[in-house]
Amino acid sequence: MSYVIDRRLNGKNKSTVNRQRFLRRYKSHIKKAVEDAVGRRSITDIEHGESISIPNRDIDEPIFHHGKGGRQTQVHPGNREFASGDRIARPEGGGGGQGGSQAGNSGEGMDEFVFQITQDEFLDFMFEDLALPNLVKRQLTGTDTFKPVRAGISQQGNPSRINIVRSMRAAQARRIALGGGSRKRLREARAELEQLRLDHPDDLSGIQRLQEEISALRNRIERIPFLDTFDLRYNLIVKQPTPSSKAVMFCLMDVSGSMTQATKDLAKRFYILLYLFLRRNYERIDVVFIRHHTSAKEVDEEEFFYSRETGGTIVSSALRLMQQIIEDRYPPGEWNLYCAQASDGDNWNDDSPICRDLLVRQIMPAMQYYCYVEITPREHQTLWHEYEAVAEHFADSFAQQQIVDAGDIYPVFRKLFQKRMAT
């Protein structure tokens, strides 16, 4: 009469599609919320999900309903003090009529529909439409990306790849090859038998001998298997390495004494954003961290974000180190080179022209994209002006932006890495 069924092992995410439809529909709201959140969060907290709120009136599903006004009657439970015919002052806000509708209007917008998106979704929204520009140099690295390609026929393979035509053809060939001799002899024997019957119809022993031979031959032919494992042919699929782009990102951070804790924090936030973006969207990308004051040093991720060493400022030291590293490890012919530099713009005065020279003459020609972020609320320093000269030379691959406070980081980041139209 009753069936009890255990459905617990059935898929539990029946609503996934509906959920995605919802996210799709309210994409613009979510994006805005994500942008706000990025500005608000602390450095270490950037990788969590986020709760998104959307004003209720935007996601309302309207129906026809009665408005306020007219004559409304309502039955309620729990009467204590009322008697028939009692007159009660209309309660503020909740009641009806004119006053009520106004209260309703001003109350609107307070209610928000709030829900959670996961960390993955958060990052998706955060880095949507961003890309490394000019990612063009593609090289056969021979290791990471493959494309499956048909490569003829093989005798080994898995059943899903059986090539039926070729297998059947092989089977037929084998049947012909194995049965050929017997069949030839069979034809001869039949002819002999025919002849014998005509010529010597009374040679019974001869006829019987031939008949036996014929049936033995028939048996032998029949025993040849129709299809043998030997015949099976499989489509062979081999992995062909495809050209993939190799890219390296140099992160140059100024840690000189003029950089206050706050500026350093901003710089770090910028780099964390960049780092997350690269890790997420480009599986195979090298990141080289360089920090500098008067001298530059290549450091690992940990040291880059957390070391407290400091000193004066010579920007060109970092550029020289970067150039050295490029020469040693990243030949520009194979690698897409990127650089993101962050500084407060303070530099030894006579060093800034050197920086420009270095960039224009040696570094920029090999660079895919170089972005410079100046973190300062003050007037631009010489470095900025020198860099403006660089930007004139390399309009397509050089960009500089200024960050004043935490709220600028994400917009500036988006501006620098906005996906460009393919040209």
Place this chain on the structure above:
Amino acid sequence: MSRTPISTGSEWTFELIREYDQEIGRIAHEVYGLDTYPNQIEVITAEQMMDAYASVGMPLGYHHWSYGKHFLATEKGYRRGHMGLAYEIVINSDPCIAYLMEENTMCMQALVIAHASYGHNSFFKGNYLFRSWTDASAIIDYLVFAKQYISECEERHGIDAVEDLLDSCHALMNYGVDRYKRPYPISAAEERQRQREREEHLQRQVNELWRTIPVNPHYHTEADDAVRYPCEPQENLLYFIEKNAPLLEPWQREVVRIVRKIAQYFYPQRQTQVMNEGWATFWHYTLLNHLYDEGKVTDGFMMEFLQSHTSVVYQPPFDSNWYSGINPYALGFAMMQDIRRICEHPTEEDRRWFPDIAGSDWLETLKFAMRTFKDESFILQYLSPKVIRDFKLFAIVDDEADDHLEVAAIHDDSGYRVVRELLAAQYNLGNREPNIQVWSVDRRGDRSLSLRHQRHQGKPLGESTNEMLRHLHRLWGFDIHLQSLDGNRVISEAHIPPRPEPEEERLPKFDLNIPPI
């Protein structure tokens, strides 16, 4: 009697669920003679329960963002512990599908089995609304068809086009039901075959309606133009749109039809909330008590059961923070219990009020009530003075013209009938939803669609009206006019696209400035 309980712990197993189900089923069928569909009891996890929730009680639904919204809301509420999940979801199908949640104790599972698999189930099978409006055996098939059809449409016409159409249809869902005409049973096997024919046929008819080349000029007379189309006002807006909207593609008509059919399927549930829940609650209470009397369950089981039962049927008073209208479980259960009391132990008052049922066989009377009524008529018929007194019901009148609220009636001799009538009216869907009907279509002119709203007790339409008209406009494709009438007097009008205020009418005009004689 010796007490040999089926189980003593709170853990459930599949064997125990089967055993409880067997016992409860035996009592329901043999002792109380309930008539049910076969049961399909499915054990699911909390996540799956949230999925089931989000699809508003359909075991499988087409995709739409609004279900995603429901899901997110449920998920959030549940994760934060703001809200427990419902103990059960039951689907009006044959076999009747009931979901049990894995987290529940054995006692709760037994309660849900009694409540859903025997209470709701027998209501679905017995009540006249469900019998005449829904076809339990075909609904699952139909939903499968609908889901497939809509995802095919998405593939062919794009998600956005389908989504916009569904938005508009959902908005008008409550106006997609036939209230009086019995629909053909939804039958999925034929549905698939007939769907193509219907597409073509429908389009032909619509074409006929909107053709601009006269068939035979001699037949066309002035009288033709004078005849209003449709000649009777139509209350089923979606049906009217499906059959008459000039610009809809055949697939769009089919989608309108799907939403309409689903609305029709849920229509009885919206009209029998109090009865349905009351009936199911009454039966879980009665069946489990019977089980206890037979010694099949322990005292601890009963304590747990009563604890959740009482919280389900709790009615907070109107001035409580938790008050959100009348609890259908509480009212329904109280009325069902009360009918049994009137039959078994009638008082003098009951004999006066209910001469035909006082002292009769309670089981027969209750079943008759279950089969024959919907919320509105059920309350009008059976709400007794005792229940009114127990709930301390009182009626408030809020009239726009009056600056005070007035207490129209309370639980006293002169008030019983008034309270009863007003409460019944409160459950009348016809009063709850604004009465909006298709009035006319301008067939020869701008193809505009005119609707009329008949005000119920002077109530105007809510602020969503313009939004709603835009949805109608999307479906109809031409101008929409809505007149709001009180009696024969037009109170207000709304137009989509909005009509600019005619400039010159506000200027004084000399030639019109003649006093009427």
